[in-house]
Amino acid sequence: MVLMGLPDAQGATLKRALWVPKEVDDAFTGQAGFIDFADPRFAGLLQRYIAGTYVSGTLHGDPKKYRPDFERLLNIDEVWVMCFRSPKINQWRLMGRFTQKDEFISLGFYQRGYLDGEKKYHSVAQTFLTRWQSLCGGASFLRGSKIQDYISMPVSDPYVPII
Amino acid sequence: MFQSSEANRIFAAQVLEASFFGAFITAIDARKNETKLTQAELAERTGREKTGMSKLLAGPRNWKISTMSDLAVALDLTLEFALRDRLNPMRKFTATGIEYDAPVSQSLVWDTGVITAGTVDTSGSNLGLLINANAGANTTVNTGYLMTGTGPVGAMTNVITGSYGQTNVATQQRWQAIGGAGNAVAAPSRPRIPSALEFAS
Numbered sequence: 001m002v003l004m005g006l007p008d009a010q011g012a013t014l015k016r017a018l019w020v021p022k023e024v025d026d027a028f029t030g031q032a033g034f035i036d037f038a039d040p041r042f043a044g045l046l047q048r049y050i051a052g053t054y055v056s057g058t059l060h061g062d063p064k065k066y067r068p069d070f071e072r073l074l075n076i077d078e079v080w081v082m083c084f085r086s087p088k089i090n091q092w093r094l095m096g097r098f099t100q101k102d103e104f105i106s107l108g109f110y111q112r113g114y115l116d117g118e119k120k121y122h123s124v125a126q127t128f129l130t131r132w133q134s135l136c137g138g139a140s141f142l143r144g145s146k147i148q149d150y151i152s153m154p155v156s157d158p159y160v161p162i163i
Numbered sequence: 164m165f166q167s168s169e170a171n172r173i174f175a176a177q178v179l180e181a182s183f184f185g186a187f188i189t190a191i192d193a194r195k196n197e198t199k200l201t202q203a204e205l206a207e208r209t210g211r212e213k214t215g216m217s218k219l220l221a222g223p224r225n226w227k228i229s230t231m232s233d234l235a236v237a238l239d240l241t242l243e244f245a246l247r248d249r250l251n252p253m254r255k256f257t258a259t260g261i262e263y264d265a266p267v268s269q270s271l272v273w274d275t276g277v278i279t280a281g282t283v284d285t286s287g288s289n290l291g292l293l294i295n296a297n298a299g300a301n302t303t304v305n306t307g308y309l310m311t312g313t314g315p316v317g318a319m320t321n322v323i324t325g326s327y328g329q330t331n332v333a334t335q336q337r338w339q340a341i342g343g344a345g346n347a348v349a350a351p352s353r354p355r356i357p358s359a360l361e362f363a364s
Contacts, residue, residue: 040165040173041177051178053182054182153189161202161217162192162195163192
């Protein structure tokens with residue numbers, strides 16, 4: 001696993017951790033030759049999460065209305081997806097779990113089109129769970145009741161009024 | 164940075180919008196807990212409908228300056244503004260002119276002030292606040308804060324993630340160390356730096 005650093009743009013410090021497999025890190029950092037990841041909107045979410053500025057997330061699954069940055073999948077045990085929704089024609093999803101607050105461990109990286117449909121999502125999540133069991137064994141993961149249990153402020157759940 | 168100026172603009176705008184939004188929802192959350200502020204009250208204070216307030220707080224947007232000003236006034240906040248010079252990171256442009264960070268010249272004696280990211284070792288200096296700074300053995304801090312640096316001997320009152328000289332035993336009992344070294348006072352830990360988890364890849 002590789003701890004993601006900040007995109008090479010802002011001098012902020014690392015406040016939240018994102019662990020990804022080496023091949024994903026290569027993709028993010030351009031080592032794998034995927035030009036898509038040079039997109040500023042993609043890097044923007046990485047920057048916001050890692051630097052500790054605002055991100056959104058929901059425990060309520062449905063991303064249709066508000067399109068949060070993180071969503072916990074429904075009916076699957078604490079599997080989260082970090083959603084890179086821009087650019088729209090090339091969306092990516094990082095599937096993972098929070099092992100503790102502000103520490104997201106991702107084991108899967110998928111194109112949105114590949115995950116199209118709830119059924120497919122759940123099938124991929126089952127594969128993820130198998131991989132988690134084999135790589136992370138009995139590593140504990142976070143169980144929370146609100147988004148602030150998983151990600152430190154500033155964060156909000158668009159389905160839960162801030163005030 | 165990205166190769167194209169358009170990409171740089173998109174990236175910076177996204178991060179900045181989120182930064183403004185994040186700062187305001189953090190403040191709103193604090194006010195909600197401290198003063199039981201409600202959405203209806205906030206809407207009224209900003210001259211908006213309650214539904215408009217809900218939309219405003221649904222997520223980062225390209226807010227107008229007047230929107231931020233309205234929210235700041237409603238929340239009893241003062242907006243501070245500074246432009247950090249990337250070509251000269253020690254310099255920033257503010258509403259009242261140019262401000263420089265340390266390094267502080269050896270010849271300067273600061274009776275009060277803020278020193279960031281520098282070293283000061285001027286005999287008799289009375290320093291207000293050191294951030295990422297190192298104070299030499301000749302420096303005396305009669306009051307102030309040290310954040311992430313090494314401090315001098317003297318009557319420092321607060322040490323946050325730093326260490327300091329310990330020869331002045333008489334004053335140590337008045338110090339508070341938050342995540343700092345060399346002080347017996349237990350205190351909350353500083354913001355977490357992620358540990359290196361080891362996983363099989």
